[in-house]
Each structure stands twice: as structure tokens, then as C-alpha cells.
Amino acid sequence: MNDSETKLIDAAQRRLGPKGVITDPKEIEPWVTDWRGRVHGAAPAMLAPASTEEVIEVVKLAAEHRVPLVPQGGNTSMAAGATPPADGSAVLLSLRRLNRIRSISAENRLAVAEAGVILAMLHDAVKDVGMRFPLTLGARGSCTVGGLTSTNAGGTQVLKFGTMRALVTGLEAVLPDGSVHNGLSGLKKDNRGYSLDQLLIGAEGTLGVITAVALKLVPAIAGRAVAWVGVDSPGRALQLLRFFEAHTDAVEGFELVPEECLQLVIKHIRGTRSPLDGSHGWHVLIEATTSKPVIDIGGQLERLLGEALQSGLIGDAVVAASEAQAEAFWKIRDSISEAERAEGQMLAHDISVAVADMPAFLTDASAEVERAFPGVTATGFGHLGDGNIHFHVRAGNRAAPNWYEAEGLEITRFVDDLVTAAGGSISAEHGIGQLKRAELARLAPPGRIGALRAIKHALDPLGIMNPGKLVP
Amino acid sequence: MNDSETKLIDAAQRRLGPKGVITDPKEIEPWVTDWRGRVHGAAPAMLAPASTEEVIEVVKLAAEHRVPLVPQGGNTSMAAGATPPADGSAVLLSLRRLNRIRSISAENRLAVAEAGVILAMLHDAVKDVGMRFPLTLGARGSCTVGGLTSTNAGGTQVLKFGTMRALVTGLEAVLPDGSVHNGLSGLKKDNRGYSLDQLLIGAEGTLGVITAVALKLVPAIAGRAVAWVGVDSPGRALQLLRFFEAHTDAVEGFELVPEECLQLVIKHIRGTRSPLDGSHGWHVLIEATTSKPVIDIGGQLERLLGEALQSGLIGDAVVAASEAQAEAFWKIRDSISEAERAEGQMLAHDISVAVADMPAFLTDASAEVERAFPGVTATGFGHLGDGNIHFHVRAGNRAAPNWYEAEGLEITRFVDDLVTAAGGSISAEHGIGQLKRAELARLAPPGRIGALRAIKHALDPLGIMNPGKLVP
Numbered sequence: 042m043n044d045s046e047t048k049l050i051d052a053a054q055r056r057l058g059p060k061g062v063i064t065d066p067k068e069i070e071p072w073v074t075d076w077r078g079r080v081h082g083a084a085p086a087m088l089a090p091a092s093t094e095e096v097i098e099v100v101k102l103a104a105e106h107r108v109p110l111v112p113q114g115g116n117t118s119m120a121a122g123a124t125p126p127a128d129g130s131a132v133l134l135s136l137r138r139l140n141r142i143r144s145i146s147a148e149n150r151l152a153v154a155e156a157g158v159i160l161a162m163l164h165d166a167v168k169d170v171g172m173r174f175p176l177t178l179g180a181r182g183s184c185t186v187g188g189l190t191s192t193n194a195g196g197t198q199v200l201k202f203g204t205m206r207a208l209v210t211g212l213e214a215v216l217p218d219g220s221v222h223n224g225l226s227g228l229k230k231d232n233r234g235y236s237l238d239q240l241l242i243g244a245e246g247t248l249g250v251i252t253a254v255a256l257k258l259v260p261a262i263a264g265r266a267v268a269w270v271g272v273d274s275p276g277r278a279l280q281l282l283r284f285f286e287a288h289t290d291a292v293e294g295f296e297l298v299p300e301e302c303l304q305l306v307i308k309h310i311r312g313t314r315s316p317l318d319g320s321h322g323w324h325v326l327i328e329a330t331t332s333k334p335v336i337d338i339g340g341q342l343e344r345l346l347g348e349a350l351q352s353g354l355i356g357d358a359v360v361a362a363s364e365a366q367a368e369a370f371w372k373i374r375d376s377i378s379e380a381e382r383a384e385g386q387m388l389a390h391d392i393s394v395a396v397a398d399m400p401a402f403l404t405d406a407s408a409e410v411e412r413a414f415p416g417v418t419a420t421g422f423g424h425l426g427d428g429n430i431h432f433h434v435r436a437g438n439r440a441a442p443n444w445y446e447a448e449g450l451e452i453t454r455f456v457d458d459l460v461t462a463a464g465g466s467i468s469a470e471h472g473i474g475q476l477k478r479a480e481l482a483r484l485a486p487p488g489r490i491g492a493l494r495a496i497k498h499a500l501d502p503l504g505i506m507n508p509g510k511l512v513p
Numbered sequence: 514m515n516d517s518e519t520k521l522i523d524a525a526q527r528r529l530g531p532k533g534v535i536t537d538p539k540e541i542e543p544w545v546t547d548w549r550g551r552v553h554g555a556a557p558a559m560l561a562p563a564s565t566e567e568v569i570e571v572v573k574l575a576a577e578h579r580v581p582l583v584p585q586g587g588n589t590s591m592a593a594g595a596t597p598p599a600d601g602s603a604v605l606l607s608l609r610r611l612n613r614i615r616s617i618s619a620e621n622r623l624a625v626a627e628a629g630v631i632l633a634m635l636h637d638a639v640k641d642v643g644m645r646f647p648l649t650l651g652a653r654g655s656c657t658v659g660g661l662t663s664t665n666a667g668g669t670q671v672l673k674f675g676t677m678r679a680l681v682t683g684l685e686a687v688l689p690d691g692s693v694h695n696g697l698s699g700l701k702k703d704n705r706g707y708s709l710d711q712l713l714i715g716a717e718g719t720l721g722v723i724t725a726v727a728l729k730l731v732p733a734i735a736g737r738a739v740a741w742v743g744v745d746s747p748g749r750a751l752q753l754l755r756f757f758e759a760h761t762d763a764v765e766g767f768e769l770v771p772e773e774c775l776q777l778v779i780k781h782i783r784g785t786r787s788p789l790d791g792s793h794g795w796h797v798l799i800e801a802t803t804s805k806p807v808i809d810i811g812g813q814l815e816r817l818l819g820e821a822l823q824s825g826l827i828g829d830a831v832v833a834a835s836e837a838q839a840e841a842f843w844k845i846r847d848s849i850s851e852a853e854r855a856e857g858q859m860l861a862h863d864i865s866v867a868v869a870d871m872p873a874f875l876t877d878a879s880a881e882v883e884r885a886f887p888g889v890t891a892t893g894f895g896h897l898g899d900g901n902i903h904f905h906v907r908a909g910n911r912a913a914p915n916w917y918e919a920e921g922l923e924i925t926r927f928v929d930d931l932v933t934a935a936g937g938s939i940s941a942e943h944g945i946g947q948l949k950r951a952e953l954a955r956l957a958p959p960g961r962i963g964a965l966r967a968i969k970h971a972l973d974p975l976g977i978m979n980p981g982k983l984v985p
Contacts, residue, residue, distance in 0.1 A: 226938075229865065466705055487692065489692075
């Protein structure tokens with residue numbers, strides 16, 4: 042702990058009280074390593090303000106003492122975006138005590154939640170008033186709305202409702218100079234200059250600390266239907282999506298699963314089985330919902346799948362007959378990463394290309410990776426309707442135990458080059474954080490890097506906000 | 514013309530050819546005065562590049578010679594946002610020759626249009642492939658997609674589809690350093706740092722020159738129904754909107770019209786008449802549409818209005834029996850400003866508050882303005898469902914001929930204070946431009962002004978982009 046840090050921590054203790062400043066290394070320890078356990082940081086203290094006013098105090102102290110802050114919600118970043126530097130040169134700023142839901146209005150379809158509210162709790166709270174916050178993802182029991190906003194999180198329902206960028210109507214944030222941006226007013230139209238709300242969404246805490254967020258709500262689900270469909274190819278899967286889009290607005294999940302991922306899940310995950318008889322090259326999990334009790338969503342899904350079957354678009358399909366069966370279908374989708382890791386070493390890439398380009402990309406990129414790195418298997422699965430798949434490269438049985446360390450970087454660069462050549466993004470939904478910063482520096486146009494740096498320096502001239510993240 | 518301007522113009526003539534540089538004052542004249550004819554600027558030349566490459570050339574020359582550029586589309590700004598300074602110290606940059614529609618894909622529901630494409634032409638082009646670009650407004654025959662994007666334009670269909678911010682999936686822009694930001698890829702998910710797309714939307718040309726925009730399309734309208742409804746109060750009108758929202762997604766226009774505005778239209782606009790018998794304090798124009806031919810949208814609207822009538826929510830209603838009648842209803846709405854101007858001097862304010870707060874604001878603000886400025890009449894009309902009304906203050910018969918000049922500023926400040934106290938925006942959809950810059954400086958929190966200035970200076974350190982606009 043250097044002198045500046047000591048001064049900051051002393052001052053913070055006076056302002057925030059004992060609950061607001063944690064210095065016991067055992068208490069800090071779970072929060073300085075990233076979600077996947079791969080990146081280990083260090084911090085002399087974890088500050089835990091309980092109100093926006095206390096966040097203002099903390100930011101002003103950080104500026105005064107030139108000690109950088111690493112804002113953190115549920116610590117579920119997939120890019121080590123909330124992990125402090127290993128040299129202990131920054132202090133953790135936990136937002137988890139800012140956990141009040143300030144308001145929920147079914148009439149205005151709006152909730153205002155503080156940054157530390159956990160997603161699952163928000164889901165429950167709005168359900169109580171007959172509404173729904175439609176974004177969800179695997180870490181919903183841990184991730185916070187502040188982190189979701191700072192990373193412009195996506196998930197499985199983006200197809201219909203968009204990412205956080207589309208769901209946040211405004212936010213409250215403490216800027217690096219200690220001033221407060223208040224965008225919580227719930228105005229539907231406001232043209233008073235640059236949108237600081239939009240600038241802070243996806244900024245990964247590098248431009249300020251989000252303290253509260255106003256979120257769009259939609260009516261609660263009155264009916265849900267989930268189907269598992271076998272198709273020949275990703276191209277067929279996309280045709281199926283277009284067919285559905287032409288006939289209904291009800292589809293909110295459309296997840297692509299290759300046969301080999303299904304087989305790995307069945308092999309490694311207890312209690313799973315193939316939803317369909319026979320073998321299909323590819324599978325699609327479709328979730329359709331309605332907020333109107335009068336609509337027979339299961340019947341609608343069944344009828345459309347019947348038409349698709351008759352026209353030869355799909356090979357087979359089954360609509361879940363019960364909530365348990367629907368959950369079983371989702372369990373297959375949600376277990377793919379776990380099953381792949383059980384099979385052996387694996388490299389994950391969260392990438393996107395234009396939706397229409399995805400079928401060809403999947404086929405071509407897999408083939409090119411497997412040709413360039415003999416022995417590996419490359420497959421993509423996930424959010425086909427968003428043009429976003431998780432492109433995983435598996436080592437194969439005969440790989441060396443240090444395959445990941447030895448070949449990982451080279452393979453990732455190869456994949457990122459393919460994505461960039463296809464006009465895609467090397468980070469579709471996980472952000473840049475620490476882990477993708479070098480690749481962003483390597484692949485982004487110089488003009489873009491210049492703009493990111495200029496904006497960062499303009500709003501955070503002292504460099505006190507989440508150092509070493511996002512901006513190359 | 515100063516020395517720098519001469520050098521810029523000479524160099525531009527060499528690069529862009531004769532069509533790209535207009536110096537004849539007669540040709541420039543229509544473009545240096547704002548849409549309403551109130552603000553008169555001057556420019557020694559109007560540059561008219563025909564491609565993104567030529568825009569890059571122009572921006573680089575402007576930087577080299579330190580001559581500011583005033584980007585301009587259709588010159589339809591309501592805030593003089595595209596009018597050059599009166600001292601001739603900047604050059605006009607017309608984007609109207611960048612008028613190609615680069616692509617339209619019904620399958621991907623996406624069109625890419627260059628900045629100079631006129632909105633009405635875009636409407637027609639996408640209609641040809643069975644699609645629709647759902648934003649529209651009065652100036653659709655003149656305004657361009659670049660200007661619409663730069664001002665985050667709204668209009669009458671925002672209720673269902675949002676402003677430009679929600680409809681632009683990405684854009685291409687030349688930044689002040691001459692680099693190109695290319696966000697046209699059509700990625701649905703992309704988390705590679707700060708969103709330059711969102712930063713440039715609504716930036717009024719102060720951070721760069723938008724050269725092309727990727728726009729969301731929706732299926733073409735298969736059926737439309739328009740109704741005119743009489744209600745007691747703005748509160749009742751809002752209840753009616755909530756009632757509709759609970760039963761249908763079809764409402765895309767919900768415009769509030771006070772009785773006195775209707776009477777002024779009937780008095781001054783030839784061929785208009787009241788859609789309903791009897792008198793109602795307030796009126797609502799409802800437009801409902803569907804993209805599905807099977808849906809009887811007129812029947813649905815009629816049934817819901819019948820229920821609302823039975824429950825006493827509304828006083829009377831009529832659904833247009835023909836396209837001509839529907840147009841007649843819209844003509845009333847669209848003629849209000851013209852009718853008010855025909856009646857006498859008038860001050861317009863484009864303001865918003867939270868939707869739920871609008872009924873009380875309308876009543877209270879009108880009363881307060883009329884009390885503070887005896888003799889004037891204050892009324893609001895417009896986009897109730899967006900919390901955005903045009904709040905007009907009329908001088909009354911006995912006002913002095915110079916009322917507008919003498920009292921205008923004081924009244925506008927009074928209105929803006931009321932809006933600010935209600936947590937609203939002094940510019941809902943028209944932007945800041947030149948006309949609202951002083952009010953933004955007066956009313957925005959210092960932290961926000963500091964952030965706007967810092968971002969502006971970071972991206973445009975030489976100050977060559979639309980000087981004197983937006984940023985206080």
C-alpha cells in the first residue's frame with residue numbers, strides 16, 4: 042500500500058464508516074480474481090459506498106489522491122473487466138451496497154434500480170407488479186444492473202428486446218470530476234446534446250461510475266412455448282428464422298446448436314438426452330412468448346413448425362409438452378460450455394457478424410481454423426438471430442497439456458482476423474475488459490482508437506476510472 | 514473572404530471540381546437562412562462533395578486551413594442548427610449530393626442511405642420492396658437522413674418506433690481528424706468500446722460529418738385506421754392511451770389537440786371542419802396500423818373506442834371511413850402551427866416531461882404562463898404518448914406589434930424554467946442549434962456542460978465542426 046492509497050483509505054473510513062471500507066485481505070480476496078478464475082489482481086482495499094452521495098465522496102477522494110478505482114458489480118465479467126491490476130495500484134469500488142430498487146411503475150413501464158441490484162432480484166420485483174424486465178443471462182443470480190449496463194450486456198432474449206443499450210432509458214452516474222449526470226427522468230424525447238447515457242452504456246466503468254439505471258419493462262409473459270428443431274445447416278436455420286419473423290412477433294429466443302455440441306452435452310451432463318429421434322446436423326432451440334392470455338402460443342408454434350416441416354425447411358421438430366421439458370431443452374443449450382470443458386481444453390470466442398453472413402461464416406471459419414491448426418475442432422453455437430455466436434475451438438485428445446497457453450493466442454488471433462475480415466466484431470456481448478484489449482489495439486482502425494483515447498482523456502484526465510480496461 | 518478561406522476554396526475546387534464548390538452568392542443564398550427565415554448567416558462558399566472520399570478531402574482541407582464547416586442537409590432545422598455564422602467565418606458543407614441509397618434488404622430489414630437522401634425518397638424506395646421506414650415528419654420532402662440522424666429527429670410515429678436513435682443501427686462519418694468511422698456493418702451486437710454511432714446521433718454535426726446511415730426497416734403497412742376522439746382533459750387522454758396499450762400494439766400515433774387549436778384551424782385553414790358534433794375540451798387523433806393483412810385494424814379500433822365510450826372514458830369518437838377522411842383528420846393536426854400564426858404572434862416551445870407528468874404539466878404550466886403574462890394564451894398540443902408537446906404562447910389581440918421581440922425571451926425563459934423544474938427537456942425533438950444554446954447554458958448542470966465541452970474539444974480540437982452550435 043503506497044502513501045496515496047493509505048491517505049485515500051483513511052479519508053474513506055472517515056466518510057463511509059467501517060462498513061464502507063474493507064481492508065481485510067480475506068474479505069477482498071473473492072473479488073480480485075475474475076469470474077473464470079484466470080486473471081488475478083490485487084487491491085489494498087475495497088470501498089463499498091451505500092448511496093450516490095457516498096460514491097461522489099469516493100470519486101472525489103480518488104481524484105484528490107490520484108488513486109484509480111475499479112468499479113465492480115457482481116464480478117461476472119467474461120473479459121476480466123472488473124478485476125484490479127495485479128500490482129495493487131488501484132482500489133476496488135464495489136457497488137453492491139447500492140441495491141435499492143427506487144421505483145417500479147407498471148403504468149409507465151419503467152423501473153429505476155441502483156447499480157448493485159442483482160438481475161434475478163429485479164426480475165422478481167417487477168414480476169410482482171405484473172411486469173417483466175426482458176433481459177436475462179446465465180449469471181442472473183450474481184450480475185448487477187450496473188455491470189449489465191456498463192458492459193451493454195446481451196443474453197438470450199436480445200432478438201426481440203435488444204441489448205441493455207435498447208432497454209436503458211437513462212442512467213445516473215458519477216463522472217470522474219465528481220459531478221453527477223442524472224438521466225433518470227424517464228423522458229422519451231430529449232435532444233439537449235450528446236447522449237451521456239449512451240456514452241456510459243458499454244464504457245465498462247472507464248468514464249464514470251453508474252449508480253442507478255432506469256429500465257424499460259414489458260408486460261409479464263402470459264404464455265410460453267419452447268421447441269427443439271432439427272435442420273440440415275445454419276443456412277436452413279436462418280431461413281427458418283425469417284419464416285417465423287414473417288408470421289409472428291412472438292419469437293424471442295432462437296439458439297443454434299450443432300450436433301456435436303448436443304452429443305457432448307449428452308455425454309457429459311447428467312440427465313440430458315436428445316430431444317429428437319434420429320440425427321440432425323444442426324439444431325435450433327426456439328422460444329416464443331406472448332403477454333396476451335388469449336393467444337395460444339404453443340398452437341401457433343406447432344402450426345408454423347408443421348408448415349416448415351411440410352415444405353422441407355426442417356427435418357424434425359418437437360414442442361415441449363411441459364414446463365419441465367422446456368427447461369430440459371434450455372438445459373442442453375446452457376450446458377454446452379460446461380460439456381466442452383469436460384471434454385478437454387477449449388478456447389472461447391464471443392463474436393458477431395451480420396446476421397445474413399453468419400451461416401457462411403460458421404461453415405467457412407470452422408473449416409479454415411481446422412485446416413490451419415490440425416487436430417482442433419471449431420464450432421459455433423448460440424444467438425443466430427443476433428448474428429452472435431460463441432465460436433469455440435477445442436484442442437482434441439492428442440493436444441499437449443499446455444495447449445491453451447502454447448497455441449491459444451495464435452488461434453485467437455487467427456479467429457479474430459477471420460471475424461474482422463468478415464466485417465464482424467471480436468466482442469459481441471462480453472466487452473473488451475483486460476482480455477481483449479490487445480486484440481482491439483491490433484485490429485481497430487487507428488482513427489477509432491484515437492477517438493476512444495480522446496474521449497477517455499477528456500472525461501477522465503487523471504486516469505482514475507478502471508485503469509487498464511477497454512481503451513487500448 | 515479571408516486568406517484562409519480563399520486557400521480552402523481554391524484547394525477544394527482542384528479536388529472536387531466545379532460542381533463541388535459553389536461561390537455564386539445567388540446560389541448560396543437560399544441555404545444561409547434558416548427554415549423559419551429568422552436567422553441569417555453568410556458563407557463565402559458552399560462545398561458539395563459527392564462521395565465519402567470527397568468529404569474526407571474537405572474535412573482535411575478545413576483542418577489544414579482552420580476554416581470551420583457547417584454541415585447541412587435539407588436546411589430544415591427548427592433551431593438554426595445548419596445556418597452559418599453571420600460574419601462569414603465558416604463555409605457551408607452541403608451533403609445533398611451524397612444521395613445514393615447504397616442498399617435495401619427486405620430480408621435483413623435494413624437500408625443503407627447516404628446522408629443527402631431525402632426522407633420522402635427513402636420512404637418510396639423501401640416501399641418498392643414491401644418495407645417501410647417508420648419515421649416521418651412534416652419536412653419529409655426536404656429533410657435528409659443525415660440531418661435527421663444528426664438531430665435525433667422524432668416526428669409523429671415515435672410512440673411505436675422511437676426516434677432516430679432507435680432506428681439507426683450504425684453510421685459512417687468523417688471525424689474532424691479526417692479519419693472515417695464505419696459503423697455500417699449492420700452488427701446487432703458489438704461491444705468494442707464507446708459507441709461512436711450513438712455519440713454522433715444528435716450531435717448536430719459538431720463532432721464530425723455523417724456521410725451514410727444504416728436504418729432499420731419494418732414491414733409495410735397492410736392496414737391503417739385513424740380516429741378522432743373527444744375527451745374531457747389531458748388526463749383522460751392519457752388514460753385512453755394506457756387503455757389502448759393494454760389491448761393492442763397497433764397504436765403508432767396519439768396526438769393531443771386542445772379545442773381552441775381545433776377552432777383556430779377551422780377558422781383559418783380552408784376546407785377543414787370539426788370531425789365530431791358538439792364541443793369537447795380536448796381531442797385525440799389516433800393512428801393504428803398493422804403489417805398483417807388478416808387483421809381488421811379498423812374494426813379493432815372501433816371496438817376499443819366503443820368500450821372506452823361505454824365506460825365514460827371518452828366523450829365521443831369517429832373512425833375515418835375513408836383514406837380522404839383520415840387525411841382530413843391529419844390535416845387538422847398538421848395545420849395547427851399555421852393556424853396559430855394566422856391568428857397572430859406566437860412563440861413555440863418544443864418541450865418534454867415524463868409521460869405520466871404531462872397532463873398536470875399542461876394544465877399547470879398554461880395557467881402559470883397566463884397569470885405571469887396577462888393577455889397571452891398558452892396551450893400545448895402534440896405527441897402526448899412521448900411526453901412531448903409543442904407548447905405555444907399566443908400574444909392575443911391587444912399585443913404590441915413588437916411583442917415577439919419585446920417579451921419573447923422573457924416568456925421563453927419562464928416556460929423553460931417550468932419545464933426544468935418539472936424534470937423535463939427544453940428541447941424534446943428540435944435540438945439546440947443556435948436558438949437554444951443560451952438556454953442550455955443557463956439551465957444545464959455545470960457538470961453536464963463541462964462534459965459536453967470536454968467531448969467536443971477532444972474530438973474537434975481545432976473547432977472546425979459546426980461552430981457556435983449545440984455546445985454552450
